[in-house]
Amino acid sequence: MSDVVVGIDSSTQSCKVLVLDAATGAELRSAKVAHPDGTSIDPRIWAAALHRAWKEADPAGAGTVIGVGLAAQQHGMVALDAAGEPVFDALLWNDTRSAPEAAAMVSDHGADFWAREVGSVPVASFTLTKLAWLARNEPEAAARVHRVVLPHDYLNHVLTGSWFTDRSDTSGTAYYHPATGYLPELLTEYFGRAPELPEVIAPDAVGGHLLPEFGADGAVVSAGAGDNAAAALGLGLQSREIAVSIGTSGTVFASVPDRPTADPTGAVAGFADATGGYLPLLAVINSARVMATTAELLGVGLAEFDRLASSGDPLAGGLNLMPYFDGERTPNLPGASGSLTGMSRASLTRENLARSSVLAVMNSLADAAEALSEVSRPAQRALLIGGGARSASLRAVAPELLGINVDVLEAGEYVALGAARQAAWAATGELPVFERHAQARLSPSGDGWGRESRTLYAAERTRLYGV
């Protein structure tokens, strides 16, 4: 039996388990179990989904499991009592109820302070704002909090029985600076005290060993990571490249080996990566699900939606969709909703509506990519990943709206792949090279409609939302 590594991605919508050959990265088995919808959840549901997905993938049936790595959605507040039970639902990255607490933090200290001391300016996504919300709105639950962890830490505890974390995920809490460590004084200021926090271990360290109930005794469990940092590792993201991920969230990020970023505008979060470097990142709340919602409205599946979006006018006949359906984080509009403009009897067709939805998703990410280029070296190539990158129409518009070359990678679970790569690193002491294959390399056509779409979108964003 050959050695295998397991990579896990516990994302907003599902838990995915990948079993890979430890030496080559070849995929041997996989399983996926859905999470319920919503912006808050009992974290024990993630644990149950992990157990089920693990059982379905049956890693030990594929070989000798030498390592397990787990990445998860970032920022979620998992607040536990002294017995390790949740005192309240985990509030997720896309839960905007703590927007007033985030605004108060910025007004208390100024955006410059947060950019300098934390690397990121708080928005409602960040864990500290959720803890502040809990302290103010659920004081009884807050009083019972003994330990605060992130989704990936919680699940690593399910795998090993130990508490530990990594830089990449902790850098999304707003009580940690990726270069200098925890800032317990911010917890004291906004939560009233600093609960127990997990130790931050090195990117190649062993966090613990798999518990016997997983049937692969002795396998090491690596530090794990936030999902975006794990994706960067899975992609082997190089300098002058950006990743553009179209999943539940949309993210745009770069891997920077040696320099933390500090963006006082608050657009670019100065996260850590999963190799010891940095991961400047922008995230939007509304991404692949904008297309799914539009497809549902049109009464079609994603394949037919894609056909509709590819078959009409490139500029959707002037129909413009702003995608801020669930409130937005970039730009920081937590109370916003979407809007559709440019409707006429001629423009309001099924094709144009599908197309406007695809343009909205990619324009919001193009806005993010432009902001990223202000703080890190301009990219020459974008790598498209995430479930939404399976859409052919979205792939086709990407180079036109991003204005740079785009690699469409073979469809794959890059977060889980990165987690598996980290597991191999922890188990063997060597970070293996898992080759990445581009399915297509696309370049901007230069025929002008992409720039027109960018201009229309920006004009509507400013006119309707003032940003």
Ligand SMILES: Nc1ncnc2c1ncn2[C@@H]1O[C@H](COP(=O)(O)OP(=O)(O)O)[C@@H](O)[C@H]1O
């Ligand atoms: N062909 C497609 N066209 C558009 N969206 C798609 C397509 N295939 C999958 N998706 C979307 O991808 C999303 C899931 O992406 P994924 O990267 O797995 O999410 P997560 O961020 O939760 O890991 C779903 O919202 C789904 O609707």
Ligand SMILES: O=C(CO)[C@@H](O)[C@H](O)COP(=O)(O)O
């Ligand atoms: O909030 C962020 C990044 O800052 C999101 O990217 C979350 O990490 C959620 O990830 P997905 O479930 O969409 O993969």
